[in-house]
Structures are given as C-alpha cells and as structure tokens.
Amino acid sequence: MCGIVGAVAQRDVVHFLVDGLKRLEYRGYDSAGIAVLADEIRRVRRTGRVAEMEAAAAAESLTGHVGIGHTRWATHGGVTESNAHPHISSGELALVHNGIIENHEAQRERLRGLGYRFESQTDTEVIAHLIRHYYDDSHDLLSATQRAVKELEGAYAIAVIHKAEPGRLIAARMGCPLLVGLGGGENFIASDVSAVLSATRDVIFLEEGDVADVSLAGVQVYDADGAEVERAVHRSDVSLASMELGPYSHFMQKEIHEQPRALADTIEPVMIDGFSPALFGPDAAGLLADVRSVQILACGTSYYAGLTARYWVEAIAGLPCSVEIASEYRYRDAVADPKQLIVTISQSGETLDTMEALKYAKSLGQDKTLSICNVPESAIPRASRMVFYTRAGAEIGVASTKAFTTQLIALFALTGTLAKLNGRLDTEKEAAMLQDLRLLPGSVQAALNLEPQVTAWANLFAPKQHALFLGRGLHYPIALEGALKLKEISYIHAEAYPAGELKHGPLALVDEAMPVVVIAPNDALLEKVKSNIQEVRARGGEMFVFADADSHFSESEGVHVIRTPRHVGLLSPVVHAIPVQILAYHAALAKGTDVDKPRNLAKSVTVE
CATH class of the missing domain: 3.40.50.10490 (Glucose-6-phosphate isomerase like protein; domain 1)
Incomplete structure (x- = not known):
C-alpha cells in the first residue's frame, strides 16, 4: 500500500520521481503527488492515476534537483487532493509517509495548541508539523526528524525535505519498508527497489528505527538510539525487463x-x-x-x-x-x-x-x-x-x-x-x-494451453452477480483461491465451500443464476464430489467442472467440463490453480475492470 520515491541529484529529478511512482502503481493507490525543491518547495498533487499528476507537473513546468513523490492509499481522510501527499508545513518543509500513526489525534491537538493549522484529515500532516516544530529549535533536518519520530506510535516510512537545506533528504522507517539507492554523485530513497532500478541497483535496506541522511555527498544511517551505523549494500538482481509488460495486455x-x-x-x-x-x-x-x-x-x-x-x-x-x-x-x-x-x-x-x-x-x-x-x-x-x-x-x-x-x-x-x-x-x-x-x-x-476453453466459460460468468466454488480435501483451498481471484478482480461475489458442506447451508443459494465451479481431480474423493454435483444439478444449478483427463466426467445439460492434464497426485493443487486464475482474468476482461489494479486493494499491505 502506498509508495514512496525520492532523489537528491545534480540533474532535474522530476522524470525520475514520476517514473518511480509509475513502477509503484501496483502497490495500490488513489492519489499521487510530488514535491521538488529549487528556490522554494513546489508541489503537484492529483487524485486518480499517476499519469494525471504527471500531466499537471508538465503543465506547471515543475523542475528541481531534490524531490519526493508518493502514491497514497487512503486511510485517514477521504480521497481528496488536500489529503494527498506530499504534505507541506508552513511552506518550508515537505513530507511523504507510508503507514499509520496511532497517536496522531493527541499530537494534532498538541500542535494546534502550538499554533499549527491543519489543511487535511491525515495522520501524515501531523508528522510534517511535528518535524517543523523541532526544526525551529535545532535548525537541522536530521536532528528534527530524529526527535519527532521518537514521539510517533505506529508504523511509518517517511521522507522529508526542507527549503533551507536544498541538497538533503531525510528518510526514516519503523514497520514499513524503505530503502536507499546509491548512485554516482546522486542518491535515492524508495519503498520498493523497482522504483530506483532506472538509476541504480545498489541499495541499502533500512532497519527498524533507522534514520538516513541522504545527500549528494553520500548516505549516513543512524539507528533508533541515534548512533551512526553501517548497513550492508546489496546489489539487486531484479531486472527492468521483469517490470515491463512485453507482449502481454496485463x-x-x-x-x-x-x-x-x-x-x-x-x-x-x-x-x-x-x-x-x-x-x-x-x-x-x-x-x-x-x-x-x-x-x-x-x-x-x-x-x-x-x-x-x-x-x-x-x-x-x-x-x-x-x-x-x-x-x-x-x-x-x-x-x-x-x-x-x-x-x-x-x-x-x-x-x-x-x-x-x-x-x-x-x-x-x-x-x-x-x-x-x-x-x-x-x-x-x-x-x-x-x-x-x-x-x-x-x-x-x-x-x-x-x-x-x-x-x-x-x-x-x-x-x-x-x-x-x-x-x-x-x-x-x-x-x-x-x-x-x-x-x-x-x-x-x-x-495453460486450456486458456481458450476457460475464456469461453469466463464470458458466461461476466454477467453473473454471484458464484460458488467447491472442492474437497487437498483441493478445497484451491476452491478458496479461485473464489478470491474472481471477486478481487472481476468484482463478482464468490464464495468457496468444502463440497460436503453444501447440504449444511450453501445449497439454499443454488439456482439457475448461480454458476458453481467444482475442482474435481481424480483422487480418492472423486466419487463424493460427483454426488455433490448431482445435488447442485437437482436444484437447477449450472456446473463448471475442472476435472483431470482420467476423471471420466462427461458433459451434459447444465454440466460443463474442462479436463486438465493427467492427475499429478499430491501436486495436483498447483495444476488446478492455473485454470481458476485464467477464469478470473478473462471474466474481469469481459467485465472491463482494471485487472492489475482492482479497486480498494493493494499489492503490499503494510498497514493494519
């Protein structure tokens, strides 16, 4: 959930920030923004996709050698531009944040008492004002951040810049991932290595409680006690090619x-x-x-x-x-x-x-x-x-x-x-x-070669509102997985049950409008599954059966059968996972949903 990217360089970093945010889109988000530092902090935020924010940044000719960017998945406060990151405190300090601050309400009241005004409903703005508060005392962004994070309860990964320190970026983490990317005369931060691959493969993974001082000259890392520490440098083997679609649609x-x-x-x-x-x-x-x-x-x-x-x-x-x-x-x-x-x-x-x-x-x-x-x-x-x-x-x-x-x-x-x-x-x-x-x-x-047959089934599923998945024994979890895939990307409500549980309640749901998917490999429970299928047919339910080549199923009215390869014994769940994945994908295509970025969901769930 959410994504962070930041850079300190001798070149304009806007393109890098936007590119990094695009590579973090898979994590799930509903708004995006960047802030850069030239003579002053300039910021662009938009609800919706990164592309919309990118267009706005281009229209405003945004440039800068130091900057931070963020994709937000809403927690505190709705999906509005005022709640989008980065947040700015008093026009001097900009901050992005992943995670949830549990004591934000108490801190908000304290900061209001000190005269700070809040423009958003987020817990993140609390962090920005808190660091600004300590900066007025120390006039050092590292020291101010170290003092502020000691007062935060919950999980966070943050990156912060200040207009009085134009060659510097401070990052900190507790409970949420954050890394530093090391370049030649430039350095970066991100919540995921994919965001920095266009510039470097050498990364430092920050540990719990770490605060990193990132500048053109280098990177210093301090632990939760404020002591400078050495963190290992890792060379990422993730390829940029693996982040590209190639010949595929999704x-x-x-x-x-x-x-x-x-x-x-x-x-x-x-x-x-x-x-x-x-x-x-x-x-x-x-x-x-x-x-x-x-x-x-x-x-x-x-x-x-x-x-x-x-x-x-x-x-x-x-x-x-x-x-x-x-x-x-x-x-x-x-x-x-x-x-x-x-x-x-x-x-x-x-x-x-x-x-x-x-x-x-x-x-x-x-x-x-x-x-x-x-x-x-x-x-x-x-x-x-x-x-x-x-x-x-x-x-x-x-x-x-x-x-x-x-x-x-x-x-x-x-x-x-x-x-x-x-x-x-x-x-x-x-x-x-x-x-x-x-x-x-x-x-x-x-x-996988069964995709054309499964696609034909998916077109039948697309207009449906509900579906049941059934399995027994080792294949009941695959029924659960199939139901999850269908509902999370096609938004068709789907539930899975052990097939033997049908008569204990779920059978009441079965009618001609409820497709029923059955995982039916040629194992010791096959005959039991066949009996369960008859229960569904007797109530008018339409069956979609994934069977093995040697299961001796035959199609009939209301019973559709696709035969996967020969039964592979204990590893059969791996094989049977494939057609239910394909079914969900093509049902989502037929419905026109956003396959890779389904609504309300995130790839990496780093908040409670």
Whole structure:
C-alpha cells in the first residue's frame, strides 16, 4: 500500500520521481503527488492515476534537483487532493509517509495548541508539523526528524525535505519498508527497489528505527538510539525487463504465463539438494531436527497456500499442522511450544500483519522460525531463523498468481524435508516425489494451453452477480483461491465451500443464476464430489467442472467440463490453480475492470 520515491541529484529529478511512482502503481493507490525543491518547495498533487499528476507537473513546468513523490492509499481522510501527499508545513518543509500513526489525534491537538493549522484529515500532516516544530529549535533536518519520530506510535516510512537545506533528504522507517539507492554523485530513497532500478541497483535496506541522511555527498544511517551505523549494500538482481509488460495486455496475464519458468526456477535447488534442511539455511538442520508440530501464519492468498500445506504436512510428514490468519494469531493468547515450527508466508516479505504475528511468536519464545518469501532481504526473512526464497521474479499484478504456486513448491519442499527427518520418507518415495516435481512445470504448461476453453466459460460468468466454488480435501483451498481471484478482480461475489458442506447451508443459494465451479481431480474423493454435483444439478444449478483427463466426467445439460492434464497426485493443487486464475482474468476482461489494479486493494499491505 502506498509508495514512496525520492532523489537528491545534480540533474532535474522530476522524470525520475514520476517514473518511480509509475513502477509503484501496483502497490495500490488513489492519489499521487510530488514535491521538488529549487528556490522554494513546489508541489503537484492529483487524485486518480499517476499519469494525471504527471500531466499537471508538465503543465506547471515543475523542475528541481531534490524531490519526493508518493502514491497514497487512503486511510485517514477521504480521497481528496488536500489529503494527498506530499504534505507541506508552513511552506518550508515537505513530507511523504507510508503507514499509520496511532497517536496522531493527541499530537494534532498538541500542535494546534502550538499554533499549527491543519489543511487535511491525515495522520501524515501531523508528522510534517511535528518535524517543523523541532526544526525551529535545532535548525537541522536530521536532528528534527530524529526527535519527532521518537514521539510517533505506529508504523511509518517517511521522507522529508526542507527549503533551507536544498541538497538533503531525510528518510526514516519503523514497520514499513524503505530503502536507499546509491548512485554516482546522486542518491535515492524508495519503498520498493523497482522504483530506483532506472538509476541504480545498489541499495541499502533500512532497519527498524533507522534514520538516513541522504545527500549528494553520500548516505549516513543512524539507528533508533541515534548512533551512526553501517548497513550492508546489496546489489539487486531484479531486472527492468521483469517490470515491463512485453507482449502481454496485463501483468496478471504475463505472470500467469510465467508460471512454468517460475516453478522450474523454484524447484531447481530441490532437485540439486533433495529434501534437505540445507534448502532453508545454515541453521536449519539443528532447528528442524526435533520439530513436533507446525504453525503456519499468513494472509490472503498466502493463507490458502498454507491451508494446502496442512494436508501435505500431516499426511506425509506425520506432524500436526495448524494454519492461522496472521492478523488473528497476533491478538490471541497463543500457547508457546519450543518444538513447534513457526512458518510465515509473504510474497513481499513486508506484510505488516504477518510481520507482527512473527514478532508475537518470537516474544513467546518460539525460536524455530521459517519465512517463505519472494523478495530477498525483506523484513520478514530478516527476522526469521530460516528462509526459503521462491524464485517467482517480480510480481506486479495485485492478484497473486505465480507467487502462490511457487509458495506451494516451497511448502512441498518443507514437507518432504520434515518427513525425511522424521524417518517417514525412504529413498524410493523421495525419488518419486522429486520426479513429480521435475514434471510439474510441463503439467502447468498443459493447463495453460486450456486458456481458450476457460475464456469461453469466463464470458458466461461476466454477467453473473454471484458464484460458488467447491472442492474437497487437498483441493478445497484451491476452491478458496479461485473464489478470491474472481471477486478481487472481476468484482463478482464468490464464495468457496468444502463440497460436503453444501447440504449444511450453501445449497439454499443454488439456482439457475448461480454458476458453481467444482475442482474435481481424480483422487480418492472423486466419487463424493460427483454426488455433490448431482445435488447442485437437482436444484437447477449450472456446473463448471475442472476435472483431470482420467476423471471420466462427461458433459451434459447444465454440466460443463474442462479436463486438465493427467492427475499429478499430491501436486495436483498447483495444476488446478492455473485454470481458476485464467477464469478470473478473462471474466474481469469481459467485465472491463482494471485487472492489475482492482479497486480498494493493494499489492503490499503494510498497514493494519
């Protein structure tokens, strides 16, 4: 949610700021703005897309060598130009902010008492006035920012400039991601590495409580206690090409079709090492040796990946496994178990609820922590003892696709490793599971080849208001994922249920206007699923069945069938995720919604 970019350079930075904000659009936003410093602070803000703000900046001939930019996802205050960032205090200081300040009301009243006037409803303007207040005392932007952030409660990433210090930008973070990009004679800040790739690949990831002093001369980083510290410089391997559409119409379409390669890349280390603790880091052998249960914490699509893994962990590794929404886990009294493995799953590695759930688990003394993540050096992996990085590459579309399927690979690798450590995976069975992994990208490609058939279904879905998704056992989480994809990008209300639950309530919803999607692989529950289908048909419901090639389903009136490739056993959820992704994408196309940037949603959720 929200995006920050900033620059200090000897050249005009307006183009860089606008380009950076465009690369951050995927994070979700409803307004955008930039502020630059020449002889004075000049600002342009607009509700709507970055392109509208860009046009306004060009019309006003905005230029400057120091500047900050922001895409805002509304929290405090509505979607108005006055609430858009950057915020300016007394014409002298401009600031952008990601996150939520929990004590903003008390600070607002205090600052009003000191004579400050507020022009917005945001918590962000409080920070701008607070820094300005301390600047009047110290006349030093670094010192003023350090004093101000000590009084903030909540999460923030901020960048601030002052007209009296034209070659300087101060950045600070607590709970929200922020990095510094290092250039030759110029330096940058951003909430995501994609925003600085056009200028540099060398970045410093700021730690919790860090404040960075960014200037033409260099970068100094100070910790929460005010001591100057050295932070490692990382060279990003994210390519600009991965941020471009290429021949595709949308990033979601591109990312759906990138899955065979993403899966093959994620599977590669498993093929090399087998199911080994080495996959999860140098400390993993000791940490995983005596695991007696698994607790998975995640949100959204990552939560559904965890639900799938529960079936694997219990059936293959023989360990109790629970899966919980991270935002719920962190607010209940959990019972600590030193032999429980805590697994956090996050595409971005910055999901606030998941990060806070991990902190809570660690506060209970849970030392066995593993992160599954797609973004190296992000906050959640850094806070975990072990990590498995998926190799999905940059995922821009808000609706997760390749990140989800590669998370399933990581969880399958974890399952195999735990099973092996528990003596439940002999050489023959391991070889069979590895062979299934090796063949999986080809099965996924075969599923992608079904796109024309799925597109025909999607055109039937577009005029509908509601849909049901059904699955059983290992495929119930894929039904959940299919329903989520459909509602988040097409805005068709969709719900998923275990097929056996139909007669316990949801069957009352079924009529000729309610399409019902069924995930029906050729597994032990197939006959049960067929019975559930008959229940729906008897009530006039129209069925859309994703079956395996060997499931022996036949089409009939009101029953449409698409056959995915042959049943691939335990990895079948990965294959069956593909057609439900395609269904949602083409239904959204048919409805004319914004596929990559659905309303009200953000890619990286860094606020509660």
